[in-house]
Amino acid sequence: MSAMFRITLPDGSVREVAPGTTPGDVAAAIGPGLAKAALAARVNGEVRDIMRPFDSDASLALITAKDEADALELARHDYAHILAEAVQSLFPGTQITFGPATDDGFYYDFAPKDRPFTEEDLPAIEAEMRRIIAADQPLIREVWTREALIERWTAQGETFKAEWAAELPDDEELTVYRAGRAEDAWLDMCRGPHLASTGKVAPDAFKLTRVSGAYWRGDQKNAMLSRIYGTGWLNKKQLDQHLHRLEEAAKRDHRKLGQEMDLFHLQAEAHGSVFWHPNGFVIWRELEAYMRRAIDGAGYREVKTPQVMDARQWEQSGHWGKYRENMFVIPDEVPNTEDEGPIVSDDADWMALKPMNCPAHVLIFRQGIKSYRDLPLRLYENGCCHRNEPHGALHGLMRVRQFTQDDAHIFCREDQIVEEVRKFCELADRIYRDFGFTYSIKLALRPEKRFGTEEMWDLAETELRNAVVEAGLATEEYGWEELPGEGAFYAPKLEWHLTDAIGRTWQVGTIQSDRVLPERLDASYVAEDGERHRPIMLHRAIFGSYERFIGILIEHFAGRLPVWLAPTQAVVATIVSDADGYARDVADKLKAAGIRVDSDLRNEKINYKVREHSLAKVPHLLVVGKREAEEGTVAVRTLGREGQRMMSLEDAIAMLREEATPPDLR
Numbered sequence: 001m002s003a004m005f006r007i008t009l010p011d012g013s014v015r016e017v018a019p020g021t022t023p024g025d026v027a028a029a030i031g032p033g034l035a036k037a038a039l040a041a042r043v044n045g046e047v048r049d050i051m052r053p054f055d056s057d058a059s060l061a062l063i064t065a066k067d068e069a070d071a072l073e074l075a076r077h078d079y080a081h082i083l084a085e086a087v088q089s090l091f092p093g094t095q096i097t098f099g100p101a102t103d104d105g106f107y108y109d110f111a112p113k114d115r116p117f118t119e120e121d122l123p124a125i126e127a128e129m130r131r132i133i134a135a136d137q138p139l140i141r142e143v144w145t146r147e148a149l150i151e152r153w154t155a156q157g158e159t160f161k162a163e164w165a166a167e168l169p170d171d172e173e174l175t176v177y178r179a180g181r182a183e184d185a186w187l188d189m190c191r192g193p194h195l196a197s198t199g200k201v202a203p204d205a206f207k208l209t210r211v212s213g214a215y216w217r218g219d220q221k222n223a224m225l226s227r228i229y230g231t232g233w234l235n236k237k238q239l240d241q242h243l244h245r246l247e248e249a250a251k252r253d254h255r256k257l258g259q260e261m262d263l264f265h266l267q268a269e270a271h272g273s274v275f276w277h278p279n280g281f282v283i284w285r286e287l288e289a290y291m292r293r294a295i296d297g298a299g300y301r302e303v304k305t306p307q308v309m310d311a312r313q314w315e316q317s318g319h320w321g322k323y324r325e326n327m328f329v330i331p332d333e334v335p336n337t338e339d340e341g342p343i344v345s346d347d348a349d350w351m352a353l354k355p356m357n358c359p360a361h362v363l364i365f366r367q368g369i370k371s372y373r374d375l376p377l378r379l380y381e382n383g384c385c386h387r388n389e390p391h392g393a394l395h396g397l398m399r400v401r402q403f404t405q406d407d408a409h410i411f412c413r414e415d416q417i418v419e420e421v422r423k424f425c426e427l428a429d430r431i432y433r434d435f436g437f438t439y440s441i442k443l444a445l446r447p448e449k450r451f452g453t454e455e456m457w458d459l460a461e462t463e464l465r466n467a468v469v470e471a472g473l474a475t476e477e478y479g480w481e482e483l484p485g486e487g488a489f490y491a492p493k494l495e496w497h498l499t500d501a502i503g504r505t506w507q508v509g510t511i512q513s514d515r516v517l518p519e520r521l522d523a524s525y526v527a528e529d530g531e532r533h534r535p536i537m538l539h540r541a542i543f544g545s546y547e548r549f550i551g552i553l554i555e556h557f558a559g560r561l562p563v564w565l566a567p568t569q570a571v572v573a574t575i576v577s578d579a580d581g582y583a584r585d586v587a588d589k590l591k592a593a594g595i596r597v598d599s600d601l602r603n604e605k606i607n608y609k610v611r612e613h614s615l616a617k618v619p620h621l622l623v624v625g626k627r628e629a630e631e632g633t634v635a636v637r638t639l640g641r642e643g644q645r646m647m648s649l650e651d652a653i654a655m656l657r658e659e660a661t662p663p664d665l666r
Contacts, residue, residue, distance in 0.1 A: 076101035086128035105231035136199025137180035254554040272401025279567035300380040305360035357383035370525040376412035397551030410538040421467030440479020444486035563659035575625035582629035
């Protein structure tokens with residue numbers, strides 16, 4: 001008899017099982033309810049198929065729908081495979097490539113035989129997916145040799161799969177999943193894991209959403225594929241909630257609202273850069289003024305640094321080697337002005353538009369001798385940066401190439417780190433609450449590719465963790481979580497994830513504790529012992545970038561910005577032309593009180609004016625007619641509020657002045 005395997009369960013109990021036993025068998029031995037609920041297993045920390053036999057002693061935790069993150073990942077992966085099987089069933093000759101799970105669903109990339117897929121194809125594909133789910137075929141994991149797998153893909157005309165199989169690492173186990181036990185059952189090359197059968201996913205908890213183009217392996221030099229996206233969930237209720245959020249998100253889309261409110265536009269002549277209109281730039285200026293008051297009060301000193309710096313500086317900082325593909329590089333020479341010959345020679349030195357402000361702030365710190373008494377030194381910049389984002393990744397204000405950060409760097413001593421980070425946590429808390437956001441805090445830990453020693457990373461991570469604890473924010477209320485591998489290449493970081501009005505989260509603020517850059521750029525200060533020491537450099541931002549933060553605000557408020565941020569805070573609109581003079585007088589008094597006000601004296605019906613200014617998201621409409629002119633009153637219509645309020649002009653001005661005052665000045 002073969003040796004038994006010892007399987008340790010989460011409660012510490014141990015079961016001895018024979019070789020060939022699966023986690024599903026263990027679940028069945030515990031009870032029929034668990035056997036039915038178990039979707040997959042975590043074996044020695046690795047998520048595996050429920051029917052994959054143990055191969056040694058192991059720890060075992062069974063995954064059920066209560067383990068939502070793992071369960072969703074599995075279900076979405078299965079939906080992707082079912083999508084691919086359905087497409088090949090309906091469209092013979094279509095080649096399959098990849099199909100991963102995503103944050104809210106899945107997609108699969110195809111090489112169609114005859115034509116690209118369109119959204120008109122989706123209903124038929126959905127119906128075929130439901131047929132496959134109803135068939136409840138087992139998903140069987142098999143290990144193949146490279147030669148056999150390449151031969152299989154080549155024989156089936158699956159050139160993309162054959163190419164990928166040939167390039168996988170020599171030491172990697174090549175696995176496929178077969179949808180059924182028949183020899184000709186549909187199969188795909190996949191690392192897994194998967195649920196036990198196609199019927200384990202809910203037939204009414206998915207929806208195919210759209211079709212787009214995608215290049216094979218993300219390279220525009222390769223073949224163009226058809227990508228089909230879907231959203232997938234554990235049950236119909238979750239799907240319905242998600243579709244409702246999508247509907248809400250579409251109504252709040254900052255690109256649509258930005259056009260309706262005449263805030264900004266983007267165009268091909270400046271890919272990824274924003275053309276701010278007067279209305280939009282009012283919002284920017286209000287945010288900039290607000291942030292300046294905040295950083296002045298917190299002891300920061302504002303600076304301005306160059307847009308273009310020599311490549312040697314970026315080499316020294318480490319960005320040239322680690323980040324160059326995201327930088328715009330510029331030859332440092334006069335371009336050829338003749339019609340013949342190349343514009344730039346091969347002899348040019350290189351410069352780059354700055355993708356970040358930190359090296360320039362170190363150069364300011366290095367000017368003159370710094371003493372321990374000068375620390376902490378907090379340098380702030382509304383710094384314009386450029387990053388070479390792919391065209392396909394650009395998205396309105398949320399993903400741009402040119403952006404301005406509310407960026408600052410705190411140079412401090414070792415004994416000041418925790419206190420400085422704690423103060424920043426409190427500053428960020430106050431600012432986010434001023435805008436009505438709740439948030440969670442995450443600690444992003446060391447990535448695989450990084451500078452610095454293990455001791456430096458240990459110390460930096462501990463300091464950030466301790467600062468959040470001292471600020472009282474490392475709690476469940478603030479969604480405290482640690483994220484292995486997600487730090488920057490030079491430092492761990494704290495991240496602030498804001499929750500908006502429809503439950504979406506946005507990673508915005510950060511602070512990073514960095515010992516690497518001061519070393520690489522030779523920053524030092526004279527300590528109390530008379531010797532030179534390296535400062536610690538804390539990289540921090542609260543808005544993240546003005547562009548993205550404004551986009552988030554537009555969507556969070558659905559365009560109905562707080563009065564202090566609204567480009568136009570009030571419009572005085574007339575009912576009859578007899579009130580034109582009074583309307584002008586009202587507008588003048590509002591302007592004198594510091595209110596951003598427009599007048600609408602057009603010969604249009606008042607209902608037409610109300611609709612137009614509501615679409616433009618003007619917070620208050622002050623309607624005046626002959627009666628209001630005689631009584632010195634206004635009829636106030638407030639956006640999002642039924643009816644109107646009759647007020648004296650003095651009371652209306654007082655109300656508007658209060659609402660137009662930024663929260664930090666009230």
